[in-house]
Amino acid sequence: MLLVAEPILGPEEKTALAEVIDSGWLTMGDRVRAFEQAFAEVHGVEDSVAVNSCTAALHLILHALGLGPGDEVLVPALTFVATANCVVYVGATPIFVDIESADVPLMSLADAEARCTARTKAVILVHFAGYLADREAWRDFARRKGLLVIEDAAHAPGLRQVGTFGEAAAFSFYGNKNMTTAEGGAIIARDSALLETIRQARGHGMTSGTRQRLNARTPTYDVTMLGFNYRMDEMRAAIGLVQLRKLPGWNEVRSRLVADYRQLIAERCPSVTVPFQQPRLSTFHIMPVVLPAGVVRQEVIDHLRENGIQTTIHYPPVHLMTLYRELCPGVQLPRTEDFALRELTLPLHPRMEAETVELVVDTLARAVQAETVVKAVA
Template sequence: MLLVSEPVLGEDEKAALSAVIESGWVTMGDRVRDFEQAFARMHEAEDSVAVGSCTAALHLILHALGIGPGDEVLVPSLTFVATANSVLYVGARPVFVDIGSAEVPLMSLDDAEAKCTSRTKAVILVHFAGYLAHRDAWQSFARRKGLLLIEDAAHAPGMPDVGTYGEAAAFSFYGNKNMTTAEGGAIIARSRTLRETIRSARAHGMTSGTRQRLTNRRPDYDVTILGFNYRMDELRAALGLAQLKKLPQWNDTRRRLSTSYRQLFAEQCPSVMVPFEAPWPSAHHIMPVVLPPGTIRQRVIDRLRKRGIQTTVHYPPVHRLTFYRDLYPETTLSRTEDFARHELTLPLHPGMTTSDVERVVTALAAALAADYPVGAVA
């Protein structure tokens, strides 16, 4: 089966994990700190904070910024549910914003403006599929409205300018991301004070960690703020250090494969629309396409699976998931809903070759042709 996403794991990762096990220290320690500094350097940031997941990162950012009950946060519905969940975690209300269009399925500035109220305190931008939102436009909007700007950069590690939009950015290292630590995340924050608040809150608000107490030979500590157990461990940090070295090369491979997809679709399958005009700054996390109107998507999925090709959907709109539909039954987002009905995510990862891309495009063309005679699809 040609998978939608597949982590690249090899001898470097095995050696890194073995070294941690041999050291006898597996909880948060020196490797976590090394990873934080290396991740920050890659993004030309002063520092970063490693955490247990991107969800934890988003929660910590909102918590440290003081977002809470009575506040509203603008979020896209075309995202993973964690983006909205993190807003509920701090007691605030997520306000769902439509995408701009199927061609550019990022959060709409116009709809965001229309949904601002006196209670709106922040906006979470999602760099969907690894394609970066327009920084200047969103910074101008945030300044004009007095909003805190946060990036959900789960899809965009290693990209220039990521982490520079606003107050902070959250990254994901889940198993299907551009680089992985199995589970894990990181935060880049502009303010040192904000970073240190986040750093403290990820570990129960304690004034010292286990490693520090061992080094300093003092067993005492204090708790100064409300905190959580959102730490990264040494095993994941070791994986991250090994993966981080390869991230630029992997992102370039993703870019080349995405270019091949676009060229082959134009030649063999022009009825399939590929969002975002090239060249759009992107980490090319996933390969989303929009199927022709009238296509029964499940048939296409089934036909591709029979040919050994996995596909998936990014994403079921968050506001249409049962939990959120029950919370906000009046929410409708026509462009997001229409995009979600027709979107299909195709395989894209560094383990693929251009021959794999050709196989996918040929199979998709055949799957569509089974329903539409030659020339019937405009």
């Protein structure tokens, strides 16, 4: 089965893990700190905070910024549910915003403005599929409305422009991401005081960690704020240090594969559209396409699967999920809903080659053609 996403792990990661085991120190320590510094350098900032997931990263950012009950936070519905969940974690209310269009499935600035109220305090921008939102437009909007800007950069590690939109950015190293630590995440913020608050909050609000107390030869510590158990461990950091060195090359491979996809889809199944026709900065995390209206997506999925090709969907709209229909009733986002009904995510990862892309596109073309013929006969 050709998978939608596939991590690349090899001898270097195994060696890094063995070194951690041999060291006898497994919890947050020197390797976590080294990974934080290396990740910060890649993104052109002074420092970062490593955590155990992107969900933890988003929660910590919202918590450290003081968002809470009575506050509203603008979020896209075309995202993984964690983006909205983290707003609920701090007691605030997610306000779902439509996408701009099927070609630009990023949060609509016009719809965001229409949904702003006196209670709106922040906006979470999701760099869907690795494509960056329009920084200057959103920064101007935030200044006019007095909003905090948070980046959900789960799809976009490795670009220096990420983390420059506003207060902080959250990253994911889950197993299907551009780089992985199996589970894991990180935060960058240009305000050092905000970053230090986040750093302390990730470890129960304690004033020192276990490794720090060992080096300082004193067992005492204090708790000066509410905190959480969101730490990264040494094994994940060790994998992350290896993966981070490979990230630029992997992102470049993704870029070439997406270019191949765009060309072949235009030639061989032009009724299928590929979002983001206009070039913009991207890490090319996933390969979303939009099927023609009337084509039964499940039939296309089944056809590809029968030919050994996995596909998936990014994303079922969050506002239509049972929890959020109950928490936020009556939300209608027509562009998001139409996109989500016709979107299909094709395989994209650095293990693939140009020939693999050609195989996927040819199989997709046959599937769509078969569906079109069936529809015409019916």
